[in-house]
Amino acid sequence: xxxxxxxxxxxxxxxxxxxxxxxxxxxxxxxxxxxxxxxxxxxxxxxxxxxxxxxxxxxxxxxxxxxxxxxxxxxxxxxxxxxxxxxxxxxxxxxxxxxxxxxxxxxxxxxxxxxxxxxxxxxxxxxxxxxxxxxxxxxxxxxxxxxxxxxxxxxxxxxxxxxxxxxxxxxxxxxxxxxxxxxxxxxxxxxxxxxxxxxx
Amino acid sequence: xxxxxxxxxxxxxxxxxxxxxxxxxxxxxxxxxxxxxxxxxxxxxxxxxxxxxxxxxxxxxxxxxxxxxxxxxxxxxxxxxxxxxxxxxxxxxxxxxxxxxxxxxxxxxxxxxxxxxxxxxxxxxxxxxxxxxxxxxxxxxxxxxxxxxxxxxxxxxxxxxxxxxxxxxxxxxxxxxxxxxxxxxxxx
Numbered sequence: 001x002x003x004x005x006x007x008x009x010x011x012x013x014x015x016x017x018x019x020x021x022x023x024x025x026x027x028x029x030x031x032x033x034x035x036x037x038x039x040x041x042x043x044x045x046x047x048x049x050x051x052x053x054x055x056x057x058x059x060x061x062x063x064x065x066x067x068x069x070x071x072x073x074x075x076x077x078x079x080x081x082x083x084x085x086x087x088x089x090x091x092x093x094x095x096x097x098x099x100x101x102x103x104x105x106x107x108x109x110x111x112x113x114x115x116x117x118x119x120x121x122x123x124x125x126x127x128x129x130x131x132x133x134x135x136x137x138x139x140x141x142x143x144x145x146x147x148x149x150x151x152x153x154x155x156x157x158x159x160x161x162x163x164x165x166x167x168x169x170x171x172x173x174x175x176x177x178x179x180x181x182x183x184x185x186x187x188x189x190x191x192x193x194x195x196x197x198x199x200x
Numbered sequence: 201x202x203x204x205x206x207x208x209x210x211x212x213x214x215x216x217x218x219x220x221x222x223x224x225x226x227x228x229x230x231x232x233x234x235x236x237x238x239x240x241x242x243x244x245x246x247x248x249x250x251x252x253x254x255x256x257x258x259x260x261x262x263x264x265x266x267x268x269x270x271x272x273x274x275x276x277x278x279x280x281x282x283x284x285x286x287x288x289x290x291x292x293x294x295x296x297x298x299x300x301x302x303x304x305x306x307x308x309x310x311x312x313x314x315x316x317x318x319x320x321x322x323x324x325x326x327x328x329x330x331x332x333x334x335x336x337x338x339x340x341x342x343x344x345x346x347x348x349x350x351x352x353x354x355x356x357x358x359x360x361x362x363x364x365x366x367x368x369x370x371x372x373x374x375x376x377x378x379x380x381x382x383x384x385x386x387x388x
Binding site: 135 | 373374
């Protein structure tokens with residue numbers, strides 16, 4: 001027998017079937033929300049994230065400080081108001097990720113790829129970011145002061161109001177970048193590569 | 201697949217250890233510019249057996265680690281072309297298309313043909329390019345690099361475009377990169 005009632009979710013008038021209390025769409029959203037909560041609880045509980053894959057998730061107001069994040073992938077993940085202070089990133093892969101108002105202070109990262117990503121109002125102050133790849137990233141209003149960026153690449157990135165003061169820029173690749181109000185004070189920028197860039 | 205990159209400060213080059221599992225399995229090393237204590241701790245703590253070493257090309261910066269490595273393990277060393285002064289038993293890759301080491305299948309990508317002394321290795325979704333390609337070299341097709349390098353970049357682009365999967369590119373020098381980042385026009 002086909003028993004049709006209206007979904008109990010506020011504002012939703014879709015029918016629900018087979019004695020369920022929610023329609024199919026709300027049911028899947030509730031399930032996703034429940035899974036998201038489970039994932040976040042599990043991430044907080046573990047200090048080492050190794051070989052994990054995250055896609056199309058969003059994290060808001062989370063504190064992931066002092067984690068070791070190793071060989072993990074993040075596709076289209078949004079981090080907003082998240083803290084990764086004193087964490088260590090190693091061989092991680094971020095694609096089309098978004099970081100807004102995040103803090104990566106005193107982190108240590110090596111061999112990471114943060115390509116085609118957006119980084120806004122974020123601080124990497126006092127970090128070691130070696131052999132990392134920010135190709136094609138949009139980096140805005142971000143602080144890299146006192147950071148070791150040895151052999152990292154910002155190739156084809158767009159840098160707007162970014163602070164690279166007091167950094168180690170040896171072998172750092174700024175080729176073909178679009179720069180606007182970028183500060184290199186007290187850094188060894190003469191050891192970096194700047195070919196083909198444009199400065200506004 | 202587990203990939204562990206290592207940096208050698210002597211030659212400013214990268215070496216990589218690859219294994220299919222987190223422990224108790226065979227592993228391979230790509231371009232051992234050095235065999236540091238960290239690498240030894242990794243192989244010993246995880247009980248990895250170093251069964252093969254792959255050189256993207258024969259160069260001092262890629263083989264220095266073999267001296268130490270050969271005192272501890274007895275790996276088979278594969279190279280595109282055997283040099284004149286090596287002190288190790290090496291196996292020339294020749295016409296082989298794939299080499300299997302335990303569960304690891306290594307595909308050989310050779311753009312230079314019989315005359316080349318350098319190859320790429322593809323393992324799963326990782327592509328090891330050695331000295332031939334590094335992050336941001338895509339514009340070499342048109343610009344300042346040598347004809348040889350432009351030829352390699354052009355062939356690499358064609359190879360990656362025909363495959364369509366987002367391979368991760370691990371060069372011998374500098375940061376890792378990916379196909380999507382290097383050739384975004386292939387997806388537009």
